[in-house]
Every structure is written in C-alpha cells, then in structure tokens.
Amino acid sequence: MYEKITPPTTGSKITFADGKPIVPDDPIVPFIRGDGTGVDIWPATERVIDAAVATAYGDRRKIHWFKVYAGDEACELYGTYQYLPEDTLTAIKEYGVAIKGPLTTPIGGGIRSLNVALRQIFDLYACVRPCRYYAGTPSPHKSPDKLDVIVYRENTEDIYLGIEWKEGSPIAEKLIHYLNAELIPATPEHGKKQIPLDSGIGIKPISKKGSQRLVRRAIEHAIRLPKPKNQVTLVHKGNIMKYTEGAFRDWGYELATAEFRADCVTERESWILGNKEKNPDLSVEDNARMVEPGYDALTDEKKAKVCQEVESVLTSIWETHGNGKWKDKVMVNDRIADSIFQQIQTRPDEYSILATMNLNGDYLSDAAAAIVGGLGMGPGANIGDTCAIFEATHGTAPKHAGLDRINPGSVILSGVMMLEYMGWQEAADLIKKGLAAAIVHREVTYDLARLMEPPVDPPLKCSEFASAIIRHFDD
Numbered sequence: 001m002y003e004k005i006t007p008p009t010t011g012s013k014i015t016f017a018d019g020k021p022i023v024p025d026d027p028i029v030p031f032i033r034g035d036g037t038g039v040d041i042w043p044a045t046e047r048v049i050d051a052a053v054a055t056a057y058g059d060r061r062k063i064h065w066f067k068v069y070a071g072d073e074a075c076e077l078y079g080t081y082q083y084l085p086e087d088t089l090t091a092i093k094e095y096g097v098a099i100k101g102p103l104t105t106p107i108g109g110g111i112r113s114l115n116v117a118l119r120q121i122f123d124l125y126a127c128v129r130p131c132r133y134y135a136g137t138p139s140p141h142k143s144p145d146k147l148d149v150i151v152y153r154e155n156t157e158d159i160y161l162g163i164e165w166k167e168g169s170p171i172a173e174k175l176i177h178y179l180n181a182e183l184i185p186a187t188p189e190h191g192k193k194q195i196p197l198d199s200g201i202g203i204k205p206i207s208k209k210g211s212q213r214l215v216r217r218a219i220e221h222a223i224r225l226p227k228p229k230n231q232v233t234l235v236h237k238g239n240i241m242k243y244t245e246g247a248f249r250d251w252g253y254e255l256a257t258a259e260f261r262a263d264c265v266t267e268r269e270s271w272i273l274g275n276k277e278k279n280p281d282l283s284v285e286d287n288a289r290m291v292e293p294g295y296d297a298l299t300d301e302k303k304a305k306v307c308q309e310v311e312s313v314l315t316s317i318w319e320t321h322g323n324g325k326w327k328d329k330v331m332v333n334d335r336i337a338d339s340i341f342q343q344i345q346t347r348p349d350e351y352s353i354l355a356t357m358n359l360n361g362d363y364l365s366d367a368a369a370a371i372v373g374g375l376g377m378g379p380g381a382n383i384g385d386t387c388a389i390f391e392a393t394h395g396t397a398p399k400h401a402g403l404d405r406i407n408p409g410s411v412i413l414s415g416v417m418m419l420e421y422m423g424w425q426e427a428a429d430l431i432k433k434g435l436a437a438a439i440v441h442r443e444v445t446y447d448l449a450r451l452m453e454p455p456v457d458p459p460l461k462c463s464e465f466a467s468a469i470i471r472h473f474d475d
C-alpha cells in the first residue's frame with residue numbers, strides 16, 4: 001500500500017461519523033515535520049504532546065506517531081519535485097487526523113502551495129485560527145487581553161484555488177481579448193472598462209456552498225459559546241467585490257436566518273426589535289428611520305424597502321425573538337474587511353468569531369496573532385467532514401531554521417487544538433497550563449523575550465521552551 005513509509009505496528013485508526021472523529025485510546029496520527037523551522041518546532045511539539053498525554057492518562061492513552069513526508073524532506077526521500085508523495089496522501093486519508101509543520105511556497109513561480117493543496121485535496125473547508133491572549137505575553141498592543149477571537153476562514157476557494165495565467169501567456173492574452181471584446185461590452189454595468197493587455201489574470205470563485213458550509217461551522221461554534229461571545233461577524237469587501245465578497249455576506253445571513261432561525265438574530269433585526277421594545281408605539285417608518293442611517297434622504301423606493309424589512313422582522317420573529325429574547329441568541333453581524341482590521345485593535349472585545357473568505361482570513365489571522373504576542377502564538381486547524389489537519393498560522397521562517405531558537409508555541413497550541421478535537425481535554429489543558437506558566441515565569445523564546453520589559457536575556461531555545469512547558473504541568 002505504501003511505497004516508502006511504514007505505519008506504526010501498534011495503534012488504531014480514528015474514524016468519522018456525522019463529521020465528528022471517533023478516537024480510540026491508541027490513535028495513529030500522521031505528522032509532517034515541515035520545512036525551515038519545522039526541524040526545530042516539530043521535535044519540541046511531539047515531546048510536549050507526548051508528555052501531556054502521559055501525564056494526563058498514564059498508560060491508558062498514547063498517540064502512535066506516523067512520520068509522513070512533504071516539502072523538501074519528501075524530495076530527499078522520493079526524488080526531485082516529489083513534494084507531496086502519494087504515500088503521504090494515502091496515510092492522511094487512512095488515518096483522518098494529522099498535524100504538520102510549515103511548508104515552503106516559492107513566490108512568483110514554481111510549485112503552488114503544498115499547504116493549500118492539502119486543504120483542497122482533503123476538502124478541509126474550515127480553517128480555524130483562535131487568537132487569545134496568554135497573561136504575561138508581551139504585545140505591541142495596549143490591551144491584548146481584550147482580544148479573544150476565532151478566525152473561521154473558508155479554506156478551499158477564493159483566489160487560493162490558484163487559477164491564474166501569467167502575463168503574456170497565450171491563454172492570458174486570449175482571455176483578455178475575449179473579455180475586452182465580448183464579455184465586458186455585453187455587461188452594461190461595466191461601461192467602457194477594458195483590461196490592460198499586459199495583465200496577469202487570476203480568478204476569484206466564491207461559491208454559495210463553500211460560503212455557507214463555512215458559516216455553518218462558525219455558527220455551530222458560536223452556539224456553544226457563552227454570552228456575549230456567542231457572535232459571528234461576516235467579514236467581506238462586498239462594497240467593491242459585490243458578486244463574490246458581497247455574496248459571501250448575503251449567503252451568510254441567508255443561512256443564519258433560515259437554517260439557524262431559532263438560534264440567531266442579525267444585528268439589524270436586533271435594532272428593529274430593540275427599538276420596538278423601548279417604544280411599543282413606534283411606527284414602522286420611525287423604526288426604519290432609526291435603523292437606516294440617512295433614511296430621509298433615500299428615494300421613496302428605497303424607503304419602502306427599509307419599511308418592508310422592518311415590518312417583515314416584526315411579523316416574522318417578534319413572537320420568538322422579541323421582548324428581549326433576541327439577547328440570548330447568536331448575534332450575526334457583518335463588517336467590511338478593512339474596517340475589521342482596525343476594529344480588532346480599537347474595539348477588540350466586541351468581536352468573537354470572524355467568518356471570512358480565504359484571502360481575508362489569511363491576512364486577518366496574522367494580524368490578530370500579532371496583537372496577542374506574534375506568530376509564535378498563532379495556532380490553527382484545517383477541518384473537513386472526514387479529515388482534519390492541524391498546523392500553525394505562520395510559515396517556515398527560514399532565517400531562523402535549524403538554530404533551535406524559534407518559538408514552537410503555535411504548533412504546540414495547534415497540538416492542543418488537535419487534542420481537544422480528539423476529546424482529550426485533560427492533556428490539552430495541561431499544555432495550556434504549562435505554556436501559560438512558562439510565560440508568566442519569563443521562560444520564553446527570543447520573539448517574546450525581546451518584547452518583555454525588561455527584555456529576557458538570554459532567551460530560551462526552542463527545545464528549552466518545550467521543556468519549560470512540560471516542567472510547568474505541575475504548577
């Protein structure tokens with residue numbers, strides 16, 4: 001079955017039912033070491049996870065690691081250009097839950113991203129990246145403790161589908177001519193626009209199914225959160241990209257108000273209901289005026305539309321959501337993408353789950369990780385219905401590779417997410433406790449050390465930070 005790798009001789013398979021993993025006490029878990037700093041981070045991570053499982057469960061539970069190959073290491077074993085061997089795909093498919101270090105992607109040419117390829121091959125449509133603060137972590141932000149968000153990023157489409165043509169290539173030229181000569185003139189709203197002939201072309205598909213399955217996961221998560229964190233913000237640039245990003249927003253609201261009607265209220269609905277609660281005699285038009293900024297300057301047609309919206313909300317959900325009942329529901333709102341980047345800095349505590357398309361989520365998860373301590377503290381999970389691969393938000397950080405200095409925190413915390421996904425909460429909690437205590441004791445790697453006041457000198461090595469986390473399990 002495998003060409004160059006052999007699964008562990010002991011251990012059992014994780015299986016899936018209804019999108020959830022069924023985990024034995026001795027699961028076989030494939031791991032990819034990763035390129036660049038993967039050589040430093042992975043051994044540290046494996047040691048911490050094994051120690052936490054042993055401390056929490058003794059001999060009762062154990063992960064049986066299965067080394068599989070991708071990136072540079074795969075080329076060494078399987079031959080030039082064998083970046084993602086069939087063996088690796090077979091193993092991840094067979095065992096269902098895997099964890100990986102970062103993999104290199106060249107810029108401007110060469111192979112497409114192996115990281116993105118794995119998400120697409122296994123249809124891992126939800127990229128989940130929590131950004132929460134650990135006390136004592138140095139941060140460039142004044143109140144990093146106020147940020148506690150989870151980015152739910154669509155993970156399989158958008159421009160990451162990778163359908164692009166290089167400037168000057170025959171297909172790019174053909175496509176531009178076709179668009180300029182036929183499709184753009186046939187679309188009146190595009191007027192006399194033309195695409196410059198020396199353009200590279202990329203395609204940005206955003207599907208209804210892809211958007212809604214991501215938002216569904218985000219809402220399901222929000223339902224499990226206590227007030228006021230039971231909230232989902234749809235992040236988009238729908239003012240500019242109306243039929244892709246704007247559609248993402250609309251499909252998100254559509255799903256929330258159809259599939260999760262009993263559990264959700266939209267922000268506008270909450271305003272309409274709240275206005276009526278404060279003043280039961282409020283007319284529909286006055287309510288519309290309070291909900292829609294600049295109402296009086298609108299055309300009659302637009303005014304009628306807002307009034308219709310108010311009426312429809314009051315007739316359809318007053319019974320179930322009115323008289324303050326909406327305050328217990330999951331709040332679904334939306335924010336324009338550029339605005340959310342400043343909102344997480346200026347009003348961090350007002351946000352919880354941020355549902356995004358692929359590119360926005362990529363940017364936003366790095367930015368949010370920076371607020372709570374940097375990329376060394378940014379974990380992640382790629383989740384599908386029959387497979388999950390855990391990996392950090394950051395990349396290979398090549399200038400630090402092989403120096404035993406990088407912060408392994410983000411892959412270790414990705415391991416925490418994996419343990420929680422497996423239902424091994426006690427082991428996950430031990431690692432979180434150990435990590436938190438190491439930071440409080442100023443036992444940290446260079447990235448946190450240089451920001452601490454006063455700076456920690458010398459900082460811990462990557463391997464020493466792993467040891468410190470394990471030592472603090474007992475605190």
Ligand SMILES: NC(=O)C1=CN([C@@H]2O[C@H](COP(=O)(O)OP(=O)(O)OC[C@H]3O[C@@H](n4cnc5c(N)ncnc54)[C@H](OP(=O)(O)O)[C@@H]3O)[C@@H](O)[C@H]2O)C=CC1
Pocket residue numbers: 101102103104105106115374375376377391392393394395396397398399406407408409410447
């Ligand atoms: N999922 C994946 O595998 C990903 C892969 N990549 C790939 O990684 C490669 C390098 O990308 P690059 O743009 O340099 O981005 P990286 O995220 O790899 O690194 C950028 C900088 O972030 C900081 N950083 C990253 N990881 C850590 C960590 N664990 N601890 C502390 N600080 C950290 C370092 O900053 P400083 O030096 O200032 O301390 C580092 O120089 C590219 O090929 C890219 O495509 C990128 C993102 C995700």
Ligand SMILES: O=C(O)CCC(=O)C(=O)O
Pocket residue numbers: 103104105113114115116362393395
């Ligand atoms: O795959 C890559 O090289 C980059 C991906 C990335 O930045 C991410 O998923 O956050």
Ligand SMILES: [Mg+2]
Pocket residue numbers: 362363366393
């Ligand atoms: Mg990224």
